[in-house]
Amino acid sequence: MNYRHSYHAGNFADVLKHALQWVCLDYLTQKDKPMFVLDTHAGIGMYDLTGEQAQKTAEWEQGIGRLLQASQVPEALAGYVAAVRSLNDGDSMRWYPGSPWLTQAHLREQDQLTLSELHPLDAMELAVNFRRQRQVKVLQQENGYAAMKALLPPPQKRGMVLIDPPFEQRDEFDQVINALQAALKRWSTGTYAVWYPIKDPLTIGEFHQRVLALPQADKVYAVDLLIREPLDNTKLNGCGMLFINPPYGLTQQAPALLEFLRPLLAQDRGAQAQTQWLTD
Ligand SMILES: C[S@@+](CC[C@H](N)C(=O)[O-])C[C@H]1O[C@@H](n2cnc3c(N)ncnc32)[C@H](O)[C@@H]1O
Incomplete structure (x- = not known):
């Protein structure tokens, strides 16, 4: 396991993922009913952008x-931007929140968040960062896909699974598909959000089709962003988020969010963005 998210925290991919995560949670918490969130690949939860690793790439x-x-x-985008600003003084930028922190900021008394992180050092840091949070459970050195098997369906019946793998392994897309297939069988009404990298855009259609072929995937929505013309397929040219059972409000807000982010995050004139229902 070589991947450490601290090198990449706050980069364009985090902005797209976290802005959509924030909006999704805004809508999931509109009803009083208890919510359960499982963050399968949690990272450490909070990143110091003045730290050595973030400074090295300056991706943020x-x-x-x-x-x-x-x-x-x-x-x-207003809620997500305000959340990031709330962690920093004025215009200075030091702390960037990870997905666990952004979920925790949404939790009400009745809600629960479970975080799994496989990397031993990151898992330990994650556990320290959330040690005082009664509603947050950290599964240290736990495989996120195994956590899906063990914890779904949750007793709360409502909620979200955020799947954000590093895609270091060649078969990561296969692992995501298998995990979704098993999870949907047990919890077909949950909201699932999967982040994925876009190197060669042609491969993304295949991933979308594989999700669509899952028996219980009846409502599938995808948000894709290319930050440059994908001339070199070894580079991270963009990324996407695929939602199964997205809250209605998310699909209403996503087009405006993306229209704003495309030119803002563009690295050349080939940047493109698309939101689409993959199901009818
Ligand atoms: C992209 S980062 C997660 C970032 C985090 N979700 C966020 O948005 O702040 C992926 C994380 O998954 C961890 N990881 C890799 N394979 C895993 C697995 N099978 N189960 C759980 N965590 C895993 C890595 O150590 C890394 O911290």
């Missing part, structure tokens, strides 16, 4: 750095 400057400098952000 082309992501959250650009967004915080934008003058007028649309309504769809």
Whole structure:
């Protein structure tokens, strides 16, 4: 396991993922009923952008750095931007929240969050970061796909599974499909959000089709962003989020969110963005 998210925290991919995660949770918490969230690949939960690893790549400057400098952000991004600002003094940028923190910020008395992280050092840091949070359970050195098997369906019946693998392994897409297939059998009404990298855009259609072929995947929505023309397929040219059973409000907000982020995060004139229902 070589991947450490601290090198990439706050980059364009995090901005797309976390902005959509925030909106999704806004809508899932509109009803009073208890919510369960499982974050299968949690990372450490909070990142120091002045730390050695983040400084080495400075990827955040082309992501959250650009967004915080934008003058007028649309309504769809306002909550996420305010959350990041709340962690930092004025215009200075040091702390960037990971997906666990963004979920925790949404939790009400009745809600529960479970985090799984496989990397021993990151898992330990994650556990320290959330040690005082009664509603947050950290599964250290736990495989996120195994956590899906063990914990779904949750007693709360409502909620979300966020699947955000590092895609270091060649068969990561296969693992995601298998995990979704098993999870949907047991919990067909949950909201599932999967982040995926886009190197060669032609391979993404195949992933979408494989999700569509899952028997219980009746409502599937995808958000894709290319930050540059994908001339070199070894590079991370963009990323996407696929939702199964997205809250209605998310699909209403996503087009405006993406329309704003495409030019903002673009690294050349070939940047493209698309939101689409994959099901009818
Ligand atoms: C992209 S990062 C997660 C970032 C985090 N979701 C966020 O948005 O703040 C992927 C994380 O998954 C962890 N990981 C890799 N394979 C895993 C697995 N099978 N189960 C759980 N965690 C895993 C890595 O150590 C890494 O911290």
